[in-house]
Amino acid sequence: MTDTDLDTFRSDTRAWLAENCPPEMREPVRSDTDVCWGGRNFAPSSPAQKDWLDRTAARGWTVPDWPKAYGGGGLSAAQTKILREEMAAIRARNPLNSFGISMLGPALLKYGTEEQKLEHLPKIARGEIRWCQGYSEPNAGSDLAGLAASAEDAGDHYIVNGQKVWTSYADKADWIFCLVRTSKASKQGGISFVLFDMASPGVSTKPILLISGYSPFCETFMDDVKVPKANRIHDENKGWDVAKYLLGHEREMISGMGLASGGRNPLVEGAIATIGLDHDGRLADPVLRTQIALFEVRAKAFAAMSERFIDELKAGRAHPAQPSMMKYVGTELNKDRYELMMASGGSDALEWESERSRTGAMPRAWLRTKANSIEGGTSEIQLNIIAKRILELPGA
Amino acid sequence: MPLYLNDEQTMLRDTAKDFIAEHAPVGHLRSLRDGNDPTGFSRDLWKQFAEMGLNGVLIPEAQGGLGLGHVEAGVVLEEIGRNLSPSPFLATAVAAVEALKGSAQAERWFPGIVAGETVAALAIDEGAKHRDRIAMTAERSGNGFRLTGAKQFVTHGHVADLLIVAARTAGSPDDAEGVTLFAVPKDAANLTATPERLADSSLAARIAFEGVEVDADAVIGEVDGGCGPLDRLLRAGRTGAAAELLGVGGGAMDMTVGYLKERKQFGVAIGSFQALQHRAAHLYAEMEVARAAVLKAQQLLDTGAEADAAVSIAKAMTGMATTLSVQEGIQMHGGIGMTDEYDIGFYMKRARVLAEMFGDIGFHADRLAKAAGY
Ligand SMILES: Cc1cc2nc3c(=O)[nH]c(=O)nc-3n(C[C@H](O)[C@H](O)[C@H](O)COP(=O)(O)OP(=O)(O)OC[C@H]3O[C@@H](n4cnc5c(N)ncnc54)[C@H](O)[C@@H]3O)c2cc1C
Numbered sequence: 001m002t003d004t005d006l007d008t009f010r011s012d013t014r015a016w017l018a019e020n021c022p023p024e025m026r027e028p029v030r031s032d033t034d035v036c037w038g039g040r041n042f043a044p045s046s047p048a049q050k051d052w053l054d055r056t057a058a059r060g061w062t063v064p065d066w067p068k069a070y071g072g073g074g075l076s077a078a079q080t081k082i083l084r085e086e087m088a089a090i091r092a093r094n095p096l097n098s099f100g101i102s103m104l105g106p107a108l109l110k111y112g113t114e115e116q117k118l119e120h121l122p123k124i125a126r127g128e129i130r131w132c133q134g135y136s137e138p139n140a141g142s143d144l145a146g147l148a149a150s151a152e153d154a155g156d157h158y159i160v161n162g163q164k165v166w167t168s169y170a171d172k173a174d175w176i177f178c179l180v181r182t183s184k185a186s187k188q189g190g191i192s193f194v195l196f197d198m199a200s201p202g203v204s205t206k207p208i209l210l211i212s213g214y215s216p217f218c219e220t221f222m223d224d225v226k227v228p229k230a231n232r233i234h235d236e237n238k239g240w241d242v243a244k245y246l247l248g249h250e251r252e253m254i255s256g257m258g259l260a261s262g263g264r265n266p267l268v269e270g271a272i273a274t275i276g277l278d279h280d281g282r283l284a285d286p287v288l289r290t291q292i293a294l295f296e297v298r299a300k301a302f303a304a305m306s307e308r309f310i311d312e313l314k315a316g317r318a319h320p321a322q323p324s325m326m327k328y329v330g331t332e333l334n335k336d337r338y339e340l341m342m343a344s345g346g347s348d349a350l351e352w353e354s355e356r357s358r359t360g361a362m363p364r365a366w367l368r369t370k371a372n373s374i375e376g377g378t379s380e381i382q383l384n385i386i387a388k389r390i391l392e393l394p395g396a
Numbered sequence: 397m398p399l400y401l402n403d404e405q406t407m408l409r410d411t412a413k414d415f416i417a418e419h420a421p422v423g424h425l426r427s428l429r430d431g432n433d434p435t436g437f438s439r440d441l442w443k444q445f446a447e448m449g450l451n452g453v454l455i456p457e458a459q460g461g462l463g464l465g466h467v468e469a470g471v472v473l474e475e476i477g478r479n480l481s482p483s484p485f486l487a488t489a490v491a492a493v494e495a496l497k498g499s500a501q502a503e504r505w506f507p508g509i510v511a512g513e514t515v516a517a518l519a520i521d522e523g524a525k526h527r528d529r530i531a532m533t534a535e536r537s538g539n540g541f542r543l544t545g546a547k548q549f550v551t552h553g554h555v556a557d558l559l560i561v562a563a564r565t566a567g568s569p570d571d572a573e574g575v576t577l578f579a580v581p582k583d584a585a586n587l588t589a590t591p592e593r594l595a596d597s598s599l600a601a602r603i604a605f606e607g608v609e610v611d612a613d614a615v616i617g618e619v620d621g622g623c624g625p626l627d628r629l630l631r632a633g634r635t636g637a638a639a640e641l642l643g644v645g646g647g648a649m650d651m652t653v654g655y656l657k658e659r660k661q662f663g664v665a666i667g668s669f670q671a672l673q674h675r676a677a678h679l680y681a682e683m684e685v686a687r688a689a690v691l692k693a694q695q696l697l698d699t700g701a702e703a704d705a706a707v708s709i710a711k712a713m714t715g716m717a718t719t720l721s722v723q724e725g726i727q728m729h730g731g732i733g734m735t736d737e738y739d740i741g742f743y744m745k746r747a748r749v750l751a752e753m754f755g756d757i758g759f760h761a762d763r764l765a766k767a768a769g770y
Contacts, residue, residue, distance in 0.1 A: 268770050283770045293761035294712075296768070300705070301689035301713040304399065308688040311398035325681045386680055387673035391653050394668040 001076060009079055013086045020055045022048035025093045028266070031361040032214060032368075035097050038127025040174045056095040057126045063101055066109070070117055071125030077314050099168075100124030100131040102253040104177050107193075107246040111234040120195070132198070133250075134164040134178030134220060135243065141166075142381050144179075145188045145240065149222060151180035158182070158194065158232075160202075160225040166375075170205040170218035173198055177246075183237050193239035195231045202226075212367040213352075213360070250376040251323040255330030257372055259303050267292060267337060271344035292340055299337070302329055321389040328382040331372035338366040397695055399688065401467070408464075409471035413478075415448060420481035422739045428482060429597040435555050436591075436599035437482035446512025451489045454632075459502065460510045465698035466490075466632065470639035470690065477643020478650075480739075480746050482598055484515045484552050486640060491633035492516035492560050495625045499616045501579045505558055517556035518629065519547035519580075519603055526755040530575050532605065534563035541565070541615075543578065543608040549753070553601030554591035557582050560629065561605075565620050577622035577629075578614045585609065596745035631707050634754040635697060638690045638710040641750045645683055645718030648725040648743040652676065655729055672728060679717075679724050686710075686717035705767060708760035715757040722747045 001009075025048055029035055036042075036049050044050035056062050059073055065080045066072025075083065105124055108117055123129040140147040149162025160180055170176065175197055183190030196203070202225040207215035234242050271292060276284050283289035306326060312318040341362065342349050349366075351357035373379040387393045401409065420441055428436070445451050453469050455461025462468070469490050476483050488509055496502045508514030522531055522545070532545025543563050553559065559580040567574030580587070587608045589601040617625045653676055656667030666672055693710035696703035722744040726733035733740045751757065 265768065268768055272770055277770065281769070282765070289765060289770065290758070290761065292770070293765040294716075294757070296764055297709050297712040297716070297757075297761055298685070300709045301685045304692040304706075304709075305685045305688035308399035308691065312400055315398060315400070317400070325684060328678075329681050329685060380674065383674040383677040384670070386677035387670075391673075391676055391680060393653070393656060393673050393676065394665045 001078065006078055006082060010082050010086065013083055016059075017086055017090060017092060020052075021087075021090060021092045022051055024048035025052045025095075026091050027093075028091065029093060030358050031364070032216070036093075036095060036127070037097050037130055037169070037172070039130030039172065040128070041172070042127065042130075052093070052095050053127055060125065062096045062098075062127065063105065063125045066105065066121065066125065070109075071122035096127045098124060098127065098131065099133055100129065103133060103246050103250050104131050104195075106249045107177075107233065107242050110245060111193075111242050115230075116233065129174045130169070130172060132167050132170045132173035132176050132220075134167055134170075134176045136166045137163060138165050142378055144243070145191065147179055147181060147191065149178070149180050151182050151192060151194065151227065153182070154226075156229055158192075158227045158229065160194070160196070160222045160227050162222050164220040164222070166208075167205070167218045167220040168216050168375075170198070170220045171207055176203075176220070177233075179239055179243055182239075186237075188240045190237055191239040191243065192236050193233045193242040194227050195233065196225060196227045200225050200227070210367070211370070212364040214364065214368075247377060248320075248323045251327035251382075254372060254376045255306070255323070255326035255328075257330060257334040257369075259299075259306060259330070265296070267295075267341055267344065270341060274344055274346055274348060288340070288343055291343075295333075295336055295340055299333055302333055305329070319390060321385050324377075324382040324385040324389075327376065328373075328379050328386070332379060334372050335369050338369045342366050397699065399691055399695065401471070401691075405467055405471060408468055409475070411448070412450070412472045412475045415444075416472075416475040416479050416481055419444060420476075420479055420483070422480050422742060425480045425482055425597070425742060426739075434591075434599075436552060436597075437484060441481075442484060442515065443512040445483070445485065445489075446510060450485070451512055452506075452510040453489060454493045454497070455506050455510060456497075459506045461506070466635055466694040467691065467698055469632075469636060470694045473636050473639040474643035474646070477640035477645075477746075477750075478647035480596075480644065480647070480742055484517075484556075486633065486636045487518050487551050487556075488514070488516040490636040491518055491629045492558065494632035495560050495577060495616060495629035496579065497628070499625065500613065501616050505579065508557065514557045515552055515555060516558040516560060517550050517553040517601070518633070519550050519553065519559045519561040520626075520629075521549045522547060524548070526752070526759060528572070529569050530562050530564050531569040532561075532563045534565050534576055534578065536565075537609060540609060540611040541576075541578070543580070543605040543610065546602065546604050548600075548602045550589070550601045550603050551598065551753075553603050554589040554599060559587075559603070560616070562622060562626055565622075572623065574620055575622035575626060576619050577616040577625045578610055579616055580608065580610055580614060594749055596742070596749045598749065630754060631697060631703060634707050634711045634760075635690070635693045637750050637753050638686075638693065638707075638714040641711075641714035641718045641747065642683070642687055642690050644743055644747045644750060645686065645714065645721035648718075648721045648740060648747070649676075649679055649683055651740055651743070652679075652721075652725040652728050659730075666728075675724055675728070679721055682717040682720055686714045689713040705764060708755075708763045711755060712757045712760035712764075715751040715760075718747045719751060 036053055061073050064073035064075040064083050068074040137147050151158035151160045177195050179191050180194055181190055182192040202223040204221045205218040208217040209215045271283055278284045309322045349362045352360035449462055450472055452461030453464050457463035534541040534543050561578045561580050562575055564574055565576040586606045588604045591599045591601045594600055657665055659666045689710045693706040696706050725740045729740050732738050
C-alpha cells in the first residue's frame with residue numbers, strides 16, 4: 001500500500017470516526033461499570049455505548065487486523081496503526097473490551113481449526129460471547145504448569161473435574177478457555193487447552209471480593225463437566241504451547257496500561273487542578289512536580305520502547321522475551337502513575353462512595369493497578385524470564 | 397521509519413565497534429591516565445577516525461563529509477561510550493559541526509575536521525550546572541567584537557583549535573534572544589584556558605575571555621541570532637551525550653552480566669542467585685527503555701521533526717539508566733569493583749561526567765515539565 005493510499009485511509013477514517021463515534025464515547029472511562037464487555041447478558045450502560053459497539057463491529061473494527069472472514073476489518077498493520085492513532089486523537093473509548101479479543105482470539109487464529117475459527121471468532125468480534133480465562137488454581141499460580149484440574153477421556157468428550165481460582169469475571173462470562181490435565185506423565189506435556197460453555201452442567205462460580213471493593217474475580221468449580229473433544233484447541237497434551245502463546249498476548253495487553261493515552265496528560269491536568277501553579281507557572285508542590293516530571297521521562301521513554309518492539313515484531317526481529325520486558329516495565333510504571341494521581345488528588349482522591357467521586361472511581365482504580373504486576377505472571381516471573389532467556393544467567 | 401537500525405546503520409555500527417574496540421579499548425584510557433597525558437586524548441586516533449571517514453559523519457557530502465544523520469553519529473558515540481575512548485568526536489564532529497552547518501564558517505573549519513586535524517570545543521556553560529543563561533558579552537569593537545566573560549566545563553578547551561562560543565550581543569543574561577555564536581580560533585589574544593583534570597581523567601578547561609577581539613566574520617549565522625545554531629548544537633550535543641551514555645551503561649552492564657556468570661561463591665556462579673538475577677534483569681530493562689528513547693530522539697532530529705521533548709527524554713532517561721548500571725555494576729562486582737585495577741570504576745566516573753554534560757536528569761525533567769505547562 002502506498003503512502004498516498006494510507007493518507008486516504010487516514011482521512012476516510014478520521015471522517016468516519018467524526019461521524020460515528022458518539023461524543024459520550026470520547027470521555028475517559030470513569031469506572032469498571034463504564035466498560036463495554038459485551039456478552040449474552042450485555043446491558044449497555046448508555047445508548048451511545050451500544051451504538052459505538054454496533055457501528056465498529058459492523059466494520060470489523062473491534063478487531064481491525066483480523067481477517068474479514070472471521071469478523072475482522074482485514075486491515076494491514078499500517079492501517080491498524082493509523083486507526084488506533086486516529087481513535088487516540090479523539091480519545092475514543094475502546095468499543096469492546098474482551099479477553100476474547102486480546103487473548104483467546106490470537107491463540108485461535110494460530111492454533112484453531114477452520115471450524116473452530118468460524119465458530120468462535122465472529123462472535124468475539126461482535127461482542128456476542130464474553131470469555132473468561134481458566135488458568136490459575138489454588139496451588140498453581142506462578143507455577144502454572146503445576147495445575148491439577150483433570151480432564152478424563154470419555155470417547156468423544158472429556159469429563160472435567162477440579163477448581164480454578166482468580167478467574168476474572170467468571171460469574172459474568174459465557175464461555176471459558178481453560179487449561180486441564182490430560183496426562184500425569186509430564187508436567188508441561190500433560191496439559192490440554194479446552195473451551196466450554198459456563199452454562200454447562202457442573203460449572204459453578206463464587207466471587208472473591210478485592211481490596212478495591214469490587215469482585216471481578218471468582219473461584220470456578222468444575223464437577224463432572226462434559227466437554228466435547230471438538231472444543232480442544234491444538235493436540236491433546238499440547239495445551240502448554242497454546243497457553244504460552246496466549247500469555248504473550250496477555251502480557252502485551254497488560255503492559256499497554258503503562259502507556260500514556262494520546263493527547264494531554266491527565267496526571268498533569270489533575271495535579272494542576274488540585275494543587276495549582278505558583279507565580280512562575282510551576283506546580284505549587286515542588287517535590288510532586290519533580291516526581292511527575294521524572295515519571296514523564298520514564299513513561300515517554302517506555303512508549304518509545306513499545307513502539308520499537310512493535311516495529312521489530314512486524315519485521316520478524318523481535319526477541320521472544322520482549323513481552324516480558326514490556327509487561328514488567330509497563331505495569332510497574334502504571335502503578336507509579338496511579339500513586340502520583342493519588343498524591344495529586346489529595347483528600348478528593350480518597351473519597352470512596354460519594355457521588356462527586358463517582359463512587360470512589362479514583363481510589364478503586366488505584367487499588368486495582370496493584371494487580372497489574374501480579375496478573376498474567378508476576379513481575380518476579382518476568383524478571384526470571386529476562387534473566388534466563390535474554391541475559392542467559394545460570395539456573396538457580 | 398521503523399524504530400530500529402536499518403541495514404546500513406547496523407553495518408556502520410559493526411565497523412565502528414570493531415575499530416574502536418581494537419584501537420581505543422578501556423586500556424587506552426588507562427594508559428593515557430597513567431601517563432598523565434596532557435592532551436587527554438590521542439591526536440593519532442583522531443586522525444584514524446578521519447581516515448575511516450567518521451569525522452565527517454554529519455557533514456554534507458558536498459563539503460567532504462558522509463552526509464549522514466544523528467542515528468549514524470549515535471552508533472559511533474555508543475561505541476566510544478562502551479570503550480570509554482577519550483575522543484573529541486562528540487564536541488567536534490557532532491555538536492560543533494551542527495552549529496557550523498550552513499554558515500560561512502563551515503567552509504573554513506569543515507576541511508580540518510574531516511581531515512582529523514581540527515579539534516573543536518564548546519564554550520557554552522558559565523556555571524557548575526548547565527543552564528540556558530548566558531551572561532558573557534560580545535561588544536562591537538572596530539569591525540568585529542570584543543568578548544568578555546568566563547566559561548567552564550569546556551572539554552578539550554585547552555588544546556582545541558576552534559572554540560564555539562556563545563555570548564550576549566543584546567539583552568540580559570536570562571533572555572532567550574540576543575545571543576550570538578562565535579567561532580573563535582585558539583590563538584586569539586587575551587584568552588586563557590586553564591585545564592582541570594576531572595574525575596573520569598578527562599580534561600576540561602575554565603576559559604577566561606578578557607577582551608578577546610574577533611573579526612565580524614567569526615559570527616556563526618546572524619548577530620543576535622545565535623539561538624538557531626545554538627539550539628542545533630545543544631540538541632545534537634544532548635542526543636550525542638545520551639548515545640555515549642548508552643554505551644557507557646551498556647558496557648558496564650555487559651561486564652557485570654559477564655562477571656555474574658563467571659564469579660563463583662558457595663560453589664555456584666553468583667549469577668544463579670535470584671536476588672542478583674532480578675537486579676540484572678531490571679537493569680537490562682531500564683537500559684532497553686533508554687535505548688529506545690535515544691533512537692527516537694535521533695530519528696526525529698534526522699527527519700527534521702520537532703524533537704525537543706524527545707531529546708530531553710533521551711538525555712534524562714540515559715542519565716537514570718546508566719547511573720543505575722554503573723552503581724549496580726560496582727555493587728555486583730563486590731570488592732573487586734572498588735579497585736582501580738578493575739575497569740568497572742572507570743565506567744562509573746565517565747557516566748557521572750556525561751550525566752552532567754549538556755544538562756543533567758533534573759535539568760531535562762524540568763524542561764519537559766515547563767514545556768507541558770506545569
Ligand atoms: C487482577 C487479577 C486478575 C487475574 N485474572 C486471572 C484470570 O482471569 N484467570 C486466571 O487463570 N488467573 C488470573 N489471575 C491469577 C494470576 O495469574 C496469578 O495471581 C499470578 O500468576 C500469581 O500467582 P499467585 O497469585 O498464585 O501467586 P504466587 O505464585 O503464590 O506468588 C506469590 C509471590 O511469590 C512470588 N514468586 C512465585 N514464584 C516465584 C519464583 N519462581 N521466583 C520469584 N518469585 C516468585 C510471586 O512473584 C509473588 O510475589 C489474576 C490475578 C489478578 C491479580
